[in-house]
Amino acid sequence: MTSPPEQSHDGAVGPVPAAAVVPVLAPWLPTQRWYPVKGVATRVRLVRTVPLAPGVASLLVDVARASDDDTASAGTPLLHVPVVVEPAPTDGRAAPASAVGTLVRDGVEHVVHDGARHRAFWAAVLAGARWEDGGGVPGGAPGTHGEPDLAGARVVAGEQSNTSVLMPQVAGGAILKILRTVAPGPNPDLDVPRALARTGWHGVPRPLAWWSVDEAGASDEPVELHLAILSELVPRADDGFELACAFAGRAASFAEHAGALGTLVAQLHAALRRAYGTGPVVDAAWLVDDLRARAVRAAGEAPILARREDAIARVHARAEAALAAAGERHTLPRLQRIHGDLHLGQVLHGTDGWRVLDFEGEPLRPVAERTRPDLALRDAAGMLRSFDYAAAVGRAHGTRWAADARDAFWTAYRAASGGDAPTPGGAGQDDLLAALELDKALYEVVYEVRNRPDWVGIPLAGVDRVLERTTA
Numbered sequence: 353m354t355s356p357p358e359q360s361h362d363g364a365v366g367p368v369p370a371a372a373v374v375p376v377l378a379p380w381l382p383t384q385r386w387y388p389v390k391g392v393a394t395r396v397r398l399v400r401t402v403p404l405a406p407g408v409a410s411l412l413v414d415v416a417r418a419s420d421d422d423t424a425s426a427g428t429p430l431l432h433v434p435v436v437v438e439p440a441p442t443d444g445r446a447a448p449a450s451a452v453g454t455l456v457r458d459g460v461e462h463v464v465h466d467g468a469r470h471r472a473f474w475a476a477v478l479a480g481a482r483w484e485d486g487g488g489v490p491g492g493a494p495g496t497h498g499e500p501d502l503a504g505a506r507v508v509a510g511e512q513s514n515t516s517v518l519m520p521q522v523a524g525g526a527i528l529k530i531l532r533t534v535a536p537g538p539n540p541d542l543d544v545p546r547a548l549a550r551t552g553w554h555g556v557p558r559p560l561a562w563w564s565v566d567e568a569g570a571s572d573e574p575v576e577l578h579l580a581i582l583s584e585l586v587p588r589a590d591d592g593f594e595l596a597c598a599f600a601g602r603a604a605s606f607a608e609h610a611g612a613l614g615t616l617v618a619q620l621h622a623a624l625r626r627a628y629g630t631g632p633v634v635d636a637a638w639l640v641d642d643l644r645a646r647a648v649r650a651a652g653e654a655p656i657l658a659r660r661e662d663a664i665a666r667v668h669a670r671a672e673a674a675l676a677a678a679g680e681r682h683t684l685p686r687l688q689r690i691h692g693d694l695h696l697g698q699v700l701h702g703t704d705g706w707r708v709l710d711f712e713g714e715p716l717r718p719v720a721e722r723t724r725p726d727l728a729l730r731d732a733a734g735m736l737r738s739f740d741y742a743a744a745v746g747r748a749h750g751t752r753w754a755a756d757a758r759d760a761f762w763t764a765y766r767a768a769s770g771g772d773a774p775t776p777g778g779a780g781q782d783d784l785l786a787a788l789e790l791d792k793a794l795y796e797v798v799y800e801v802r803n804r805p806d807w808v809g810i811p812l813a814g815v816d817r818v819l820e821r822t823t824a
């Protein structure tokens with residue numbers, strides 16, 4: 353059963369008054385890293401309240417530009433906002449970090465908390481979750497069931513699209529990912545790790561449980577809407593990006609770690625082929641059109657790219673020629689399920705090596721595109737780009753550090769892919785890889801313009817490096 357919300361001075365906690373809570377949340381939401389619409393005035397509209405326990409609920413709100421009329425809300429992002437509402441303390445205690453604001457209900461002041469930072473919400477989700485093993489909430493001791501032991505539970509700090517909570521005592525060590533931008537239907541961040549775990553591959557933390565609600569589908573049949581996922585904790589793990597930045601900062605070679613990552617990514621691609629099969633060979637015309645269309649969209653969002661358009665077009669032309677040559681040699685790469693947003697921040701280095709996380713795909717891509725079969729090489733390009741980021745953020749001296757990491761990664765990736773290499777091979781491979789790196793760097797420019805404008809120089813330098821390499 354659920355734990356009650358933290359006790360109040362009078363113990364009176366009823367259903368969450370969602371309509372009154374939304375105006376309290378409205379000014380706070382745009383300040384959150386995971387808020388999906390940046391830089392323009394927005395309005396939020398309550399779509400659904402999912403009650404979990406007295407004073408505990410998840411609100412589903414849609415976010416639209418303030419300038420759009422109400423009919424424009426179709427297709428706008430649906431946000432998951434857990435809340436806990438409880439009477440304000442009367443003993444002068446300072447508001448906890450989870451407090452977002454207050455409202456008055458029946459003459460009593462109440463605090464509205466960010467539920468993602470509140471134990472009452474965590475306990476309620478674990479109680480309502482579906483467990484992979486079919487059991488209930490495992491307690492601290494392996495094999496026991498009952499109340500979850502939330503001792504030591506804490507929110508993971510840092511740059512994240514969702515909100516994750518470490519729960520060292522739950523199920524022998526787990527992490528609860530509270531999904532923020534949600535959509536009805538299968539969630540790749542749950543489905544892919546489950547499918548990979550079923551193939552017997554251990555490079556991904558195993559999902560333990562998930563919490564979802566039913567939404568009405570197109571013909572009124574229920575469709576699952578996933579709101580949170582509990583996964584096995586990788587103990588004493590270092591975030592790949594922080595680790596790489598630390599190595600770069602002390603001028604220590606990252607080549608060994610990068611090589612192990614290359615092997616991991618090749619294994620990931622093989623496991624994805626085992627789980628989902630291999631698709632047809634890439635349609636070269638479709639791929640190049642898609643790269644061109646994404647580049648045009650990126651330049652539209654980031655005017656800083658405009659004067660590079662001719663050079664970008666030359667990279668695409670070379671990729672087109674490389675694909676045409678591969679077509680003639682019958683060595684066009686096949687499509688398959690991929691990670692889709694692979695970078696150093698998506699890998700953890702634990703006591704037994706690297707693990708890969710977060711299969712949601714690029715958050716700026718439309719949901720329908722994120723799970724479609726694609727080129728495995730796209731993931732390799734993402735990781736190669738990430739060494740640039742680590743070199744820049746970790747302040748590596750010169751270009752050697754990143755170049756060594758890139759070489760080690762790429763060499764190990766190809767070696768571990770062996771005869772199954774999902775690459776076109778031959779001289780054209782470099783041109784295709786360059787076009788995919790460019791595509792990722794353009795995506796990153798848009799991502800940084802929207803989210804971290806101070807960082808835009810990092811991917812922009814990456815764009816220029818690809819353009820220089822290709823025109824050299």
Ligand SMILES: Nc1ncnc2c1ncn2[C@@H]1O[C@H](COP(=O)(O)OP(=O)(O)O)[C@@H](O)[C@H]1O
Nearest residue numbers: 508512513514516527557584585586591709710
């Ligand atoms: N299984 C795990 N074990 C340990 N830490 C994890 C695990 N999964 C995620 N984390 C931590 O949480 C962070 C965010 O996870 P991630 O899945 O990338 O979320 P987001 O989609 O919010 O970016 C990771 O960078 C890592 O620090």
Ligand SMILES: O=P(O)(O)O[C@H]1O[C@H](CO)[C@@H](O[C@H]2O[C@H](CO)[C@@H](O)[C@H](O)[C@H]2O)[C@H](O)[C@H]1O
Nearest residue numbers: 511512513593695696697714715737738741796
């Ligand atoms: O991890 P997310 O799924 O939220 O991915 C998005 O955010 C990432 C940043 O948090 C962003 O990654 C870029 O910055 C990373 C360093 O913070 C770097 O390691 C990556 O190489 C770089 O792409 C990612 O692009 C975005 O989709």
